[in-house]
Amino acid sequence: MKVIFSLAFYSLISRKVSVFLTILCVSLSIILFSSIDNFRQSAKKTFFSNAKSGDLIITSRSGEIESLLYLIFQIGTPTNNIRWKSFKDIQNHPDVKWAIPISLGDSHKQYRVLGTSSDYFKKIQIKNKKLEFYKGEHFKDIFDVVIGYDVAKTLNYKLNDKIIVAHGISSQDFHDEFPFRINGILKKSGSNTDKLIFVSLEALEAIHKDWQGGFKLPNVKSKPTSFNKSELVPKEITGAIIKLNSKIKIFQFKRDLHKYKSEPIQAIIPGLALTKLWQIVSFVEQILFLICYFVIFITLLGMAASIYTNVNQRNNEIALLRVVGASPRSIFSILILEGIMISLTSILISILLMLLLNIILNPILDREYGIYLEYNFLSTYNIIFYCSVVLISILVGLIPAYRGYKKSLNSGI
Amino acid sequence: MNSKNLIEIKNLEFYWNNQDEFKIQINDFSIQTNEKKLILGKSGIGKSTFLNLICGMISPRAGDVYVLSQNLSSLKAWELDKFRSENIGVIFQEFNLLDHLSPLNNILLPCYFTNKDLNKSKDRAFLFGKKLNLNNDLLRKSNSRDLSTGQKQRISIIRSIINKPKIILADEPTSSLDFDNKNSFLNLLFDICNEEKISLLMVSHDLNLKNKFKDVIAFESFFKL
Numbered sequence: 347m348k349v350i351f352s353l354a355f356y357s358l359i360s361r362k363v364s365v366f367l368t369i370l371c372v373s374l375s376i377i378l379f380s381s382i383d384n385f386r387q388s389a390k391k392t393f394f395s396n397a398k399s400g401d402l403i404i405t406s407r408s409g410e411i412e413s414l415l416y417l418i419f420q421i422g423t424p425t426n427n428i429r430w431k432s433f434k435d436i437q438n439h440p441d442v443k444w445a446i447p448i449s450l451g452d453s454h455k456q457y458r459v460l461g462t463s464s465d466y467f468k469k470i471q472i473k474n475k476k477l478e479f480y481k482g483e484h485f486k487d488i489f490d491v492v493i494g495y496d497v498a499k500t501l502n503y504k505l506n507d508k509i510i511v512a513h514g515i516s517s518q519d520f521h522d523e524f525p526f527r528i529n530g531i532l533k534k535s536g537s538n539t540d541k542l543i544f545v546s547l548e549a550l551e552a553i554h555k556d557w558q559g560g561f562k563l564p565n566v567k568s569k570p571t572s573f574n575k576s577e578l579v580p581k582e583i584t585g586a587i588i589k590l591n592s593k594i595k596i597f598q599f600k601r602d603l604h605k606y607k608s609e610p611i612q613a614i615i616p617g618l619a620l621t622k623l624w625q626i627v628s629f630v631e632q633i634l635f636l637i638c639y640f641v642i643f644i645t646l647l648g649m650a651a652s653i654y655t656n657v658n659q660r661n662n663e664i665a666l667l668r669v670v671g672a673s674p675r676s677i678f679s680i681l682i683l684e685g686i687m688i689s690l691t692s693i694l695i696s697i698l699l700m701l702l703l704n705i706i707l708n709p710i711l712d713r714e715y716g717i718y719l720e721y722n723f724l725s726t727y728n729i730i731f732y733c734s735v736v737l738i739s740i741l742v743g744l745i746p747a748y749r750g751y752k753k754s755l756n757s758g759i
Numbered sequence: 760m761n762s763k764n765l766i767e768i769k770n771l772e773f774y775w776n777n778q779d780e781f782k783i784q785i786n787d788f789s790i791q792t793n794e795k796k797l798i799l800g801k802s803g804i805g806k807s808t809f810l811n812l813i814c815g816m817i818s819p820r821a822g823d824v825y826v827l828s829q830n831l832s833s834l835k836a837w838e839l840d841k842f843r844s845e846n847i848g849v850i851f852q853e854f855n856l857l858d859h860l861s862p863l864n865n866i867l868l869p870c871y872f873t874n875k876d877l878n879k880s881k882d883r884a885f886l887f888g889k890k891l892n893l894n895n896d897l898l899r900k901s902n903s904r905d906l907s908t909g910q911k912q913r914i915s916i917i918r919s920i921i922n923k924p925k926i927i928l929a930d931e932p933t934s935s936l937d938f939d940n941k942n943s944f945l946n947l948l949f950d951i952c953n954e955e956k957i958s959l960l961m962v963s964h965d966l967n968l969k970n971k972f973k974d975v976i977a978f979e980s981f982f983k984l
Contacts, residue, residue, distance in 0.1 A: 666868070669851075671872030758810075
């Protein structure tokens with residue numbers, strides 16, 4: 347076997363340029379496949395881990411996925427609000443361990459402003475870790491604000507800097523009479539929270555005192571100092587994240603909430619809603635994978651064609667090997683092994699390049715999309731994939747190997 | 760079968776399926792120990808086919824080929840491959856070295872398909888390398904691309920004797936050599952064969968080689984075609 351290996355290896359070395367190009371093609375096609383899979387897995391993991399803190403998401407009745415995406419990931423358009431009284435009813439339910447209100451709508455320089463209670467920073471977990479402060483702490487005063495790491499970094503904000511919140515996501519109307527003071531900056535979490543600006547619900551209530559139906563009332567101007575915290579009770583919120591005392595009660599609680607009489611409310615199980623979302627996109631995923639497998643197959647077929655062409659030019663080599671004692675099976679094995687070596691080297695190179703790509707791309711993807719690529723080349727999925735690449739290379743390699751075998755039967759001095 | 764004969768051929772008949780005019784028929788042919796035979800014949804007449812029959816690369820349609828008293832047709836394919844690598848040395852036309860292997864690995868190629876001790880074979884390769892003016896550094900070169908014709912000749916000779924065969928089959932090894940190189944190659948080959956007590960069967964179309972061999976056979980007249 348060692349001989350067969352050496353002969354195959356040296357034969358490949360002697361054709362280094364064409365072999366290098368073949369390895370490059372196979373590596374790139376493996377990288378294409380791995381990148382798509384890596385991105386898909388990482389995005390899925392990021393989405394699921396970000397939505398894991400609560401057992402249920404409460405919103406007004408609307409599309410489950412749409413509501414979840416908006417409330418947890420701030421993706422999409424606003425849904426209807428639920429009344430503060432309804433939230434308090436739910437929060438005070440004996441089965442509820444904790445409930446965190448969330449109010450969305452305003453923004454600051456394209457970053458979403460999220461109104462919540464200070465419990466958000468104690469209860470919400472991202473990737474199984476509680477949110478931590480890089481600097482400062484959560485809001486103490488009404489007009490205190492906590493900003494995500496990316497917001498601070500991108501906009502070069504420091505503690506105690508003042509910021510003005512705009513009404514709506516791309517509005518030209520600013521709540522400029524109510525400047526917020528940065529009281530805390532969160533540590534990087536690799537999630538959408540890095541791009542959020544957190545304010546208290548009281549603050550949101552305060553800055554909207556002079557607003558009605560989405561418009562600022564003319565000739566009314568409240569002052570920041572004129573508010574008493576106890577008076578600033580929100581009328582509505584976008585939704586809430588609920589944690590129950592017992593996971594067993596999730597489905598019963600969800601059913602009960604759907605029967606809530608005061609207003610139409612829905613409870614979403616985040617994991618289930620995200621699974622539904624993934625089922626919708628899985629069709630596109632499957633097509634992408636099919637294309638990638640096709641690319642790999644074609645590339646390996648190219649490799650087989652290159653070995654095949656080479657077999658036709660190796661009459662002397664095959665004849666010599668046969669005469670010095672190599673069996674036709676040995677010739678067959680050498681040619682199959684050449685294919686395997688090419689595919690194994692390509693896999694190795696693609697793993698190294700993928701690790702390098704991850705180092706280069708991770709900061710960009712994390713910054714832009716909150717997705718942190720975790721490339722585990724030893725995962726069962728990847729190992730199965732690499733084995734299938736080797737298997738395909740063996741299968742397509744059978745064509746030149748059989749050609750070599752037939753040739754060796756008739757070769758000689 | 761005569762036990763003195765290294766190679767003995769009886770009533771051999773061979774033809775290719777798709778070539779009606781081509782047929783080799785040998786009633787009786789033998790080579791004895793230390794014998795050196797030259798078979799002369801025109802190109803394309805079947806000299807290489809004849810050598811392939813002797814080393815078992817192809818099987819006769821009828822008759823038997825005995826090498827070292829072993830009837831080749833009684834051996835299984837893998838036994839035949841092993842038998843060939845252990846007992847028959849071959850020198851090719853233009854020497855047929857694999858460029859991508861080192862000269863040493865080219866020499867050792869027949870050893871890789873036998874159970875012989877590779878270290879001993881290496882020592883033997885270096886020993887003969889020294890005898891034939893091929894130093895160890897040259898033998899260990901990473902490839903055999905830049906070797907001179909003379910170096911290739913000597914390496915192909917060492918390769919043919921590395922497994923201590925009883926016979927060397929040489930297929931027109933001098934066809935591309937000039938007069939001087941031809942002479943020096945043959946002298947070297949004869950010396951080695953004498954020294955190692957190896958019989959030599961060479962085929963060629965070169966009539967000038969007649970004087971170098973005591974035993975010369977004309978392919979056309981000896982073998983019925």
